[in-house]
Amino acid sequence: MAKIIEGQRRLIRLTTDDIINIVREYQRLTKKSCCYEHTREILTKNPMYIPEG
DSSP: OBEEEOSSSOEEEOOHHHHHHHHHHHHHHHTTOOSHHHHHHHHHHSOOOOOBO
């Protein structure tokens, strides 16, 4: 689960599972994308979230 690290800037430390889930969701969403602009459009319409630690 992602962990927020406080400091001068807030950082979010992702676990291996977080990264794998993000990549899997990205691949699922953009599977039929034909170009950069289409990918941006798809991701804009489908925001992704990770749980806060």
